[in-house]
Amino acid sequence: MSYLAFEPFVMCVVCKSSLTSAASFFQCVNPACGCRYPVVNGVPVLINPASETFQQTDFLSGEAPDIFFKAYKSPLRKFLKKVQPDITLNRASKKNYSLLAASLKHKTEVRILIVGGSIDGNGIQFLKNELGKDTVLVESDVAHGPNTNVILDAHNIPFKENTFDLVIAQAVLEHVLDPFLCVKEIYRVLKPGGQVYAETPFMQQVHGGQYDFHRFTFLGHRRLFRHFKQSGAGLVAGAGSAAAWSLRYFITSFAPTKTVDKAMSYGVNFLVFWLKYFDYILGQSKGSYDAACAYYFLGTKEEGYTLSDKELLLLYKGFRY
Numbered sequence: 001m002s003y004l005a006f007e008p009f010v011m012c013v014v015c016k017s018s019l020t021s022a023a024s025f026f027q028c029v030n031p032a033c034g035c036r037y038p039v040v041n042g043v044p045v046l047i048n049p050a051s052e053t054f055q056q057t058d059f060l061s062g063e064a065p066d067i068f069f070k071a072y073k074s075p076l077r078k079f080l081k082k083v084q085p086d087i088t089l090n091r092a093s094k095k096n097y098s099l100l101a102a103s104l105k106h107k108t109e110v111r112i113l114i115v116g117g118s119i120d121g122n123g124i125q126f127l128k129n130e131l132g133k134d135t136v137l138v139e140s141d142v143a144h145g146p147n148t149n150v151i152l153d154a155h156n157i158p159f160k161e162n163t164f165d166l167v168i169a170q171a172v173l174e175h176v177l178d179p180f181l182c183v184k185e186i187y188r189v190l191k192p193g194g195q196v197y198a199e200t201p202f203m204q205q206v207h208g209g210q211y212d213f214h215r216f217t218f219l220g221h222r223r224l225f226r227h228f229k230q231s232g233a234g235l236v237a238g239a240g241s242a243a244a245w246s247l248r249y250f251i252t253s254f255a256p257t258k259t260v261d262k263a264m265s266y267g268v269n270f271l272v273f274w275l276k277y278f279d280y281i282l283g284q285s286k287g288s289y290d291a292a293c294a295y296y297f298l299g300t301k302e303e304g305y306t307l308s309d310k311e312l313l314l315l316y317k318g319f320r321y
């Protein structure tokens with residue numbers, strides 16, 4: 001999707017004024033600010049020039065980094081990556097994306113923001129395939145990738161308030177420095193009645209190298225979204241998947257060097273992946289809520305609503321202390 005579709009909704013991340021676009025850059029309309037944002041291969045880079053975390057120049061090459069999206073060149077590595085079994089049994093995404101698609105079906109001119117959307121998340125085709133032709137789908141990331149149509153920092157989202165009907169953050173909030181600030185930004189850019197969908201890990205080891213900062217329990221995740229009214233929350237993957245992750249990382253922790261770790265990582269999934277199938281047996285067990293691999297939250301922006309911490313404690317689903 002070309003940026004022309006969402007150009008009317010973007011704003012300057014420095015002064016919050018509107019932006020106008022030229023062929024190779026976006027320009028803030030506020031003369032006192034005058035901030036300019038590059039457009040690289042048709043992708044606007046709407047990063048604050050004063051940001052300490054990301055520099056606009058990081059994105060000028062237009063190349064995808066080797067962090068989450070790995071474009072392997074060697075046929076052998078491509079093959080090994082393809083045949084490697086997934087160690088997570090995701091039992092939520094397809095169902096939730098189908099529910100979201102159904103909830104948007106009767107609406108026109110739907111606007112969706114995907115945060116961390118450089119590549120397709122698990123099950124997202126169940127939403128994407130159902131979108132109307134007039135849908136504005138903004139697939140954002142802090143990296144170029146096959147889907148990225150805007151580069152942004154989720155701590156400082158370059159969209160005006162009340163813009164989106166749905167914001168998706170699938171396996172993203174563990175990778176941001178300040179998830180509370182990011183959720184505040186998501187709330188701001190959602191329309192009243194707009195929905196948020198998030199999947200966030202709990203019992204998963206470090207992935208994405210140095211870009212991995214947080215984990216949430218079921219209640220911790222709910223509190224992160226306390227200004228949203230809940231329409232769904234639960235397990236994405238349970239204790240079986242968590243066991244597979246744990247055993248995988250236990251084995252690779254014996255690797256003496258990065259090269260050995262990399263080599264081991266190709267084979268180790270074959271040794272441990274079967275553990276995830278216990279999630280079929282465990283289902284929604286209480287114990288799984290205390291030991292889950294990941295949780296999801298689906299909520300609605302209702303202005304003035306906040307879940308109190310007293311109400312939060314009543315939502316505990318594990319084995320009560």
Ligand SMILES: [Zn+2]
Pocket residue numbers: 012013014015016017028029030033034035
């Ligand atoms: Zn500005």
